[in-house]
Amino acid sequence: xxxxxxxxxxxxxxxxxxxxxxxxxxxxxxxxxxxxxxxxxxxxxxxxxxxxxxxxxxxxxxxxxxxxxxxxxxxxxxxxxxxxxxxxxxxxxxxxxxxxxxxxxxxxxxxxxxxxxxxxxxxxxxxxxxxxxxxxxxxxxxxxxxxxxxxxxxxxxxxxxxxxxxxxxxxxxxxxxxxxxxxxxxxxxxxxxxxxxxxxxxxxxxxxxxxxxxxxxxxxxxxxxxxxxxxxxxxxxxxxxxxxxxxxxxxxxxxxxxxxxxxxxxxxxxxxxxxxxxxxxxxxxxxx
Numbered sequence: 110x111x112x113x114x115x116x117x118x119x120x121x122x123x124x125x126x127x128x129x130x131x132x133x134x135x136x137x138x139x140x141x142x143x144x145x146x147x148x149x150x151x152x153x154x155x156x157x158x159x160x161x162x163x164x165x166x167x168x169x170x171x172x173x174x175x176x177x178x179x180x181x182x183x184x185x186x187x188x189x190x191x192x193x194x195x196x197x198x199x200x201x202x203x204x205x206x207x208x209x210x211x212x213x214x215x216x217x218x219x220x221x222x223x224x225x226x227x228x229x230x231x232x233x234x235x236x237x238x239x240x241x242x243x244x245x246x247x248x249x250x251x252x253x254x255x256x257x258x259x260x261x262x263x264x265x266x267x268x269x270x271x272x273x274x275x276x277x278x279x280x281x282x283x284x285x286x287x288x289x290x291x292x293x294x295x296x297x298x299x300x301x302x303x304x305x306x307x308x309x310x311x312x313x314x315x316x317x318x319x320x321x322x323x324x325x326x327x328x329x330x331x332x333x334x335x336x337x338x339x340x341x342x343x344x345x346x347x348x349x350x351x352x353x354x355x356x357x358x359x360x361x362x363x364x365x366x367x368x369x370x371x372x373x374x375x376x377x378x379x380x381x382x383x384x385x386x387x388x389x390x391x392x393x394x395x396x397x
Contacts (some may be wrong), residue, residue, distance in 0.1 A: 275347035337380030
């Protein structure tokens with residue numbers, strides 16, 4: 110069976126060619142680097158130099174092929190899959206949501222490196238949303254190396270009406286969340302209260318939003334779609350935007366196993382739909 114038989118012939122062949130190039134030149138690079146350092150101890154120095162410098166072009170060919178493979182998957186596979194499920198207004202594999210919008214979130218100032226991928230601007234069931242993978246890195250304690258502080262997804266749902274004042278539902282997220290005037294709120298669901306910290310400047314509004322059905326939907330989100338949406342969550346509602354931040358510790362639409370690529374992309378798309386459905390089904394949040 111062809112590894113890529115779920116794609117059309119042209120897509121399958123090109124993806125197969127790109128992936129083969131990536132694998133071959135990565136293997137060559139590793140072999141040559143290992144051989145060069147072995148030669149450093151066992152053979153004349155010039156042998157080490159020959160092997161080491163031979164490894165350099167292999168590294169750059171591997172890097173270039175990897176970028177081409179990712180771009181091909183984004184443009185030819187992910188984009189097509191997204192168009193089947195959403196009204197796709199814009200998609201760019203190399204972009205992410207404008208990180209300036211992080212200032213809207215009730216998080217401590219973040220001075221680290223911000224990057225991401227797979228920017229989506231679309232509509233689902235008439236609702237407009239933004240989505241992207243994103244990664245935040247920061248220096249470690251001694252400042253000598255960079256460490257990955259956050260890896261996950263960020264979704265912004267455009268609400269039909271403004272909601273004031275703001276409200277935070279925080280599953281003890283990797284972000285350091287600023288407190289909202291020390292106003293905590295407890296739901297009637299003790300399981301939910303143990304997992305999520307709720308901050309609401311208007312307790313009456315929080316009571317209307319945190320319906321039993323909405324709470325159950327949030328609690329069951331981790332088990333939906335084969336665990337695609339599992340991870341710590343941060344929900345921030347203010348004005349006309351609802352922010353959903355998921356610490357999944359991976360990137361959507363990406364996998365090293367090309368044989369399950371289509372399945373992974375479809376599952377991740379269904380995961381985005383699952384997130385949106387949870388909020389769109391809440392009458393107080395979206396429909397009133």
